[in-house]
Amino acid sequence: MLDLKNITAGYERGRPVVREVSLAVAPGEAVGLLGPSGCGKSTLARVAALLHRPDNGTVTLDGALVTEWRHRAPRAQRTTVGVVFQSPRLAADPRLRLREIVAEPLRATGRQIEVRERVDELADLVGLGGDLLNRRPHEVSDGQLQRACLARALVLRPRLLVCDEMTAMLDASTTAALVAAVERYRRETTASLLAVGHDRTLLERWCDRAAEWTELSG
Amino acid sequence: MTKAAATKAAATTVLSVRGLSVRFRMRGGRHIAAVTDVSFDLAAGECLALVGESGCGKSVLASALLGLLPGNAQTAGSAVLHGGGDPVDLLAADERTLARTVRGRRIGLVPQSPAAHLTPVRTVRAQLAETLRELTGTPRRELRAATEAAAERAAFPLGHLDRYPHELSGGLAQRAATALALVGDAPLLLADEPTTGLDRDLVDRTADELRRTADDGRALLMITHDLAAAERIADRVAVMYAGRVVELADATSYFGGSGPRHPYAQGLLEALPERAFTPVPGMPPELGDLPDGCAFAPRCERATGQCGTRPPFDGRVACHHLEEPGRA
Ligand code: SF4
Numbered sequence: 001m002l003d004l005k006n007i008t009a010g011y012e013r014g015r016p017v018v019r020e021v022s023l024a025v026a027p028g029e030a031v032g033l034l035g036p037s038g039c040g041k042s043t044l045a046r047v048a049a050l051l052h053r054p055d056n057g058t059v060t061l062d063g064a065l066v067t068e069w070r071h072r073a074p075r076a077q078r079t080t081v082g083v084v085f086q087s088p089r090l091a092a093d094p095r096l097r098l099r100e101i102v103a104e105p106l107r108a109t110g111r112q113i114e115v116r117e118r119v120d121e122l123a124d125l126v127g128l129g130g131d132l133l134n135r136r137p138h139e140v141s142d143g144q145l146q147r148a149c150l151a152r153a154l155v156l157r158p159r160l161l162v163c164d165e166m167t168a169m170l171d172a173s174t175t176a177a178l179v180a181a182v183e184r185y186r187r188e189t190t191a192s193l194l195a196v197g198h199d200r201t202l203l204e205r206w207c208d209r210a211a212e213w214t215e216l217s218g
Numbered sequence: 219m220t221k222a223a224a225t226k227a228a229a230t231t232v233l234s235v236r237g238l239s240v241r242f243r244m245r246g247g248r249h250i251a252a253v254t255d256v257s258f259d260l261a262a263g264e265c266l267a268l269v270g271e272s273g274c275g276k277s278v279l280a281s282a283l284l285g286l287l288p289g290n291a292q293t294a295g296s297a298v299l300h301g302g303g304d305p306v307d308l309l310a311a312d313e314r315t316l317a318r319t320v321r322g323r324r325i326g327l328v329p330q331s332p333a334a335h336l337t338p339v340r341t342v343r344a345q346l347a348e349t350l351r352e353l354t355g356t357p358r359r360e361l362r363a364a365t366e367a368a369a370e371r372a373a374f375p376l377g378h379l380d381r382y383p384h385e386l387s388g389g390l391a392q393r394a395a396t397a398l399a400l401v402g403d404a405p406l407l408l409a410d411e412p413t414t415g416l417d418r419d420l421v422d423r424t425a426d427e428l429r430r431t432a433d434d435g436r437a438l439l440m441i442t443h444d445l446a447a448a449e450r451i452a453d454r455v456a457v458m459y460a461g462r463v464v465e466l467a468d469a470t471s472y473f474g475g476s477g478p479r480h481p482y483a484q485g486l487l488e489a490l491p492e493r494a495f496t497p498v499p500g501m502p503p504e505l506g507d508l509p510d511g512c513a514f515a516p517r518c519e520r521a522t523g524q525c526g527t528r529p530p531f532d533g534r535v536a537c538h539h540l541e542e543p544g545r546a
Contacts, residue, residue, distance in 0.1 A: 036417045037388060127501065141273040144501070169414055171271045171443035172489040177497035198417045205491040 001027045001160055001192040002048055007057035009043050016055060018043050021216045023194075025160065030186070030193040032203030035213025045164040045196045049083040062159060079105075082153035086165035088145035092137050098144075099133040102151040122151035126181045143174035150178055154185055161185075163195045167202070179206050230300070232406050232437035233260040233283075237295030238309070240275075240282050244290070250506040252278040254461040255295070255531075262301065262405065265429060265438040267448035267469070269486070270458035271502050276441045279458075280410050283308050283439075284325060285316040299324055301405025301437065322353055323402040326436075328409035328428065332395035336383040342369070342394045343379040346401065353402040372397035373427060389420045396427060407431055409440045413447045425450045445490060449473045457483040460503050460513035465535045479535045482514045512538070 002025040010016035017040035025031045035041040046052035047059060050066060050073045059066040062080055066073065085091045092101050099119055106115045123133055126147040137145050146166065153161060161182060167175040183206075186193060197203050203210045240253040253275045260266050268276045281287050283297055285308060297308040302324035311320065321327070329335040337345055346365045350356045356364045366376055374393040383391055392412065399407060409428055413421040421444065429451040432438040442448055448455055452469040457480065465472075465480040478484045485498035500517040509515060511526040518525070520539040529536045 129501070141271075141502075143272050171486070172445055173271055173486055173498045175497075176489040176491075176495050179495070180497060199491075200418065202491045205495055 001025050001029070001062060002194065003058075003060040004044065004048060005058045005060075007044060007047055007054045007059070009040075009047050009052060009054040009057075011043075018047070018054070019217055020057070022057075023211060023216055025192045025194050027159075028186075028190045028192060029209075030195065030207040032207035032210035033194060033196045033213065033216075034200055034203055034210050035196075035198065037198060039213050041196050041213050042164050045083070045162050045194065048160075048194055049081050049162045050078060051083070079156040080158055081160045081162060082156065082158035083162040084146070084150050084153045084164065084166045086168050088142060088149045089137065091149050092145055094137045097134055097136055098128065098140065098148040101137075101148050102133070102155060104152060105156050118155060119151070122154055125154070125184060126151045127177055143170050146170060146174070146178065147181070150181060157189065158191060159189075160192045160194065163193065163197075165197050166195070168197065168199075175202070230262045231259050232262050232301035233297065233299055233439070235259070235283075235295070235297045238279070238282065238297055239294040240278050240287065241292045242288075242290050243292065244506065248506055251461050251508060252505055253282065256458075256461075256463050257295075257531075258456060258463065258466060260406070260437045260439055262435050262437050263432055264454070265432045265440060265452045266454045266456060267452035268439065268441045268456045268458060269443065269445060269448055271486070272443060273502055273505070274458045275461040275505070276458050277410065280408055280439075280441050283408060284321060284327065285311065285313060299406060322349070322404065324404050324406065326399035326402060326404035326407045328396050328399045328407060328412050330411040330414055332383075332388075332391040335395050336391065336398075338383050341380050341382055342374070342386070342397075345394075346379075346397060349398055349401045368401050369394075369397050371400050388416055389423065392416070392420070392424050393427065396424075396431075400431065405436055407436050407438045409438065409442075411442055411444075412440065413442065413444050418446075421447050422450060445473075445487065457486065460508060461505055462513070462536065463531065464514070464537070467534065479540050480537050481518050481520055481539075485517075512536075 004021065004023045007018055007021045008016045009018040021044055033041055043052060047054050050069050053069040061077055064077065066077065102119050102122060103115050106118065128147050132140060132144055167178055182193065185191065195203055195207055236257050238253060238256045242250040242252060244250060256279060258266065270276050282293060293309045298305050299308055306320065343365055346368050347361050350361060350364050350368060369376055369379055372393045374390065374397050378386065378390060386394065412428065413424050416424060425447045428438060428440065440452065449469065455467055455469050455472045456463050457465040459482050465478055465483045467478065472478050478487055482498065488494040489497050498517055503513050511528050515521040515525045522539065524538045529538045
């Protein structure tokens, strides 16, 4: 599903934070990527989510070589991957209602009634009940906002979900609830998962296998 | 401190909270009951962990103790600080008293995000020295030695004292913030989510360092959603739900032994990936729209008609249908 080969990436020339890292995720597989903070694993997650162009190496997504990143990536490829980050506050537009945040990726689709149905479906999946969808980010908790960000990541039915420290700021119950929502989605769609984090107990429990950052460099 | 002195200190109440409530007045005459009728004592040398989901009121409780509530807050009850001087009710004291004699001097704050708490344009040495001058009046010629002693108390490496906050790792930034919190030698330390976002071994180290400050005779109130950190260092655990303490237990019986007794406290613990990894169903209620009876009833398997009236808190737990310890 996802094949990262010899990826080198960074933000300043000559100072890569990811060096020659390889990692593969099979169709339907859930892979955890374990490493301390600041090790570069989030950068690799951004490469996998087509948000950051690597300096070197190849990314193959669903059998096709990735040649463009961010908004330049072809739509079909972009919609293959959904991504959730650590901080929902940074990832959600504070002016929008949760319903609009979840529906953001559907903007191109247009058909209002379909958008509504899809958003309701996902709200149900992630457990956003009551009038929560009509609120803005400052009116909900971090956990509730992260539920909305997960729903947004799933709204286009991605075949691969990338979760970068999705639950690092959340309490145990919200963590378990979000993981359960991801797993329900994966059962229904056989989508793959790349979960990046530093919590060994969590990733080993959640994923089929957990890869160590230090062992990935070739 | 000698053993005898430590034993004596352990019997000394540093903070006594009685019937503490905080309500926020909102637009349209609505009210949010963020904290309701919370009571506990905290002794020197003791660590109490206040745990619960985000939005359960634990951070508001911390703000109330520091006198940092926003203008639309109304408080009731009392929170008397005994340590470090004449008793003072933190809820009744004026801002001048709190700023001059309480914050930093009688209550040290270990902040949630040390990076945001440290001044970005000044070195750790400069910030420690300034805080020392301000809080302890250390004369200039002794400042260098005192600064280094303050750094060492929080295991902050002296070789890094001349660095700026952005040049520090998360762990060292946390230690710098802890060193600052310890400068005033406050008898009460308040740690607000001190381990959020840290790697597990950093969580352990930070928690251990906090524990050491308690072992030195301070009272430590740790507000956290990190049950592993609480398990590591707490003597007692207070579980908050919808603004109330629903269980107050010894850490050993809570995490091991007979386990929690309140259904919510049990659910929170069972949500851990090393346990059942199942969430408590549903979500916490809105603090502006709490039911009359037990606030946990909509999520509780054991709820009955009786739960329509609020279960009283007997000093340990608030629930109508307790299972026998050990059976859960
Ligand atoms: S009082 Fe009733 S609803 Fe509340 S926790 Fe106990 S059993 Fe559950």
